[in-house]
């Protein structure tokens with residue numbers, strides 16, 4: 003259960019004074035639903051109101067605080083004219099200007115004859131000093147409240163900055179003193195303040211240099227978050243380790259036959275990864291390994307050989323793909339080698355219903371299927387294996403880390419191999435997987451030709467279409483990718499359909515279309531027609547899934563390449579260059595491209611190394627945008643900025659490791675404080691796995 007000291011922070015934002023039914027939803031929209039989310043809402047700028055000149059000295063165009071005598075009100079002559087209040091200070095005249103103002107409110111706030119402090123941006127018209135809609139108007143005895151440096155927060159439409167400042171201040175007042183979870187010696191060496199002090203500091207910037215990620219206060223909070231992240235991952239892992247695994251050892255007979263049936267020899271990287279997987283399978287521990295390899299690096303055959311070992315030892319294996327198309331593709335590629343070895347494959351997807359499904363389930367329960375391939379339908383209720391020992395999850399990031407944890411939590415005594423084609427930079431890798439064992443397939447299978455990549459403006463579309471026509475005449479197969487922006491799927495689909503119609507008109511009927519709104523069977527038909535001999539060109543939204551394999555495809559056109567993440571472009575491009583023929587990729591960009599945008603696309607032109615591309619993308623875009631964090635299943639950080647705090651991540655990993663070695667159940671005084679930290683950053687799912695303390 004959440005510690006009581008945190009209750010005030012997990013109250014809804016509407017519990018804060020000043021946030022009624024109109025404003026609370028706006029705050030919630032930009033920060034999150036709870037009071038604690040306001041603490042994590044960091045200022046992005048500041049306004050210094052400490053400058054208080056006399057009226058004759060007040061410069062135009064900057065924020066000033068002015069002490070004035072209210073002289074008289076000038077109600078507007080017409081509906082569209084502003085309301086004016088004339089003030090003086092003995093050195094000059096200041097006119098306050100209000101549009102759409104309520105006269106009675108102004109009479110109350112600025113009574114004629116009173117002394118007031120106003121703060122805002124002053125402007126000069128001829129010799130007149132003017133201030134339109136001052137940010138603050140207070141009686142003179144409240145001067146101190148105004149003469150400060152004010153934090154500026156990210157806002158959303160309709161939410162005044164003042165409201166946000168007040169809301170954050172109220173949230174800070176609710177922040178309790180929490181037991182220190184960091185090592186005091188470590189804090190001293192770094193010169194880091196306590197948690198509460200750090201919060202106070204980050205929300206009260208005094209100068210621009212207080213707004214950068216490297217300040218002691220921001221570093222401390224970032225570290226807290228990273229430590230919570232690493233600790234949570236460490237706990238999950240420790241939990242899984244405690245679950246005993248089984249010893250899976252094969253005699254190599256099926257594997258031998260598979261290898262004999264392949265038209266190629268395994269690469270060094272494949273052999274190495276396979277040896278690492280074998281060692282895990284043989285150990286009596288629960289296996290959790292990530293097989294990371296660029297698109298086309300040959301993960302599938304490694305998975306098959308590993309699954310064969312499970313089958314050799316008399317058990318079953320499962321291969322889960324994120325989509326229907328990919329599941330079918332896996333079946334198609336594995337069928338040949340599996341048959342050669344006498345391994346029986348089955349396929350189960352959400353599309354299988356009724357009799358067909360029952361038959362599969364019966365075969366599965368009786369052991370008539372050795373390896374079941376499918377989508378997440380594999381892990382639905384009612385799917386019962388005779389003896390599942392080994393599961394391979396393909397393209398992990400599409401499922402998200404949570405699903406992996408859910409699966410683990412189901413407690414099936416299953417060794418798990420997770421395959422990902424996303425070249426996740428090392429930094430992000432650590433945040434998503436912690437210390438998970440990793441095998442890497444670096445490099446591509448031999449014989450691949452490099453892909454020639456060019457960057458062109460969309461304005462050259464006509465030339466591109468002619469080029470494509472020539473390529474097709476020369477026997478090429480062409481992918482034509484239209485972007486899909488989540489916000490307006492309809493519009494995007496229409497754009498893809500229009501492009502399809504246009505290309506049919508210009509290139510003839512051997513042009514197909516596949517998009518995400520199509521029914522499964524329809525999609526399969528289009529893909530099959532393209533893989534076969536019926537289509538030369540396939541217009542696709544990004545549904546051409548990671549992993550789809552049409553080795554004859556050698557040309558790819560990507561429209562509005564600037565709208566994609568680099569990692570995604572790299573993945574898409576990986577669909578071509580799979581055979582032994584030279585391939586080319588055309589990145590078409592719309593509109594004028596920024597320097598940064600150009601630099602990004604040029605990285606792709608210059609490199610085919612997914613890991614390098616991912617690191618560069620991280621550098622140019624920041625972690626948040628890298629993969630579209632939401633789809634990627636990578637954790638989102640509030641305080642930590644992985645481009646600037648990556649050194650802290652490594653320290654947090656080591657710290658978490660040490661903590662869990664010395665106090666695996668988080669029982670000691672520091673352990674108890676760390677539990678609070680986990681709750682604070684909402685990583686509390688894992689605390690449930692601990693004994694209460």
Ligand code: ADP
Nearest residue numbers: 266267268269297298299300301302303447448
């Ligand atoms: P990934 O899933 O890693 O993107 P695949 O497993 O689909 O890659 O492999 C891509 C292609 O490379 C497949 O056609 C596969 O048969 C082929 N392949 C795999 N390993 C080798 C190898 N060692 N030598 C040559 N071709 C290979």
Ligand code: MG
Nearest residue numbers: 301302548549
């Ligand atoms: Mg694959």
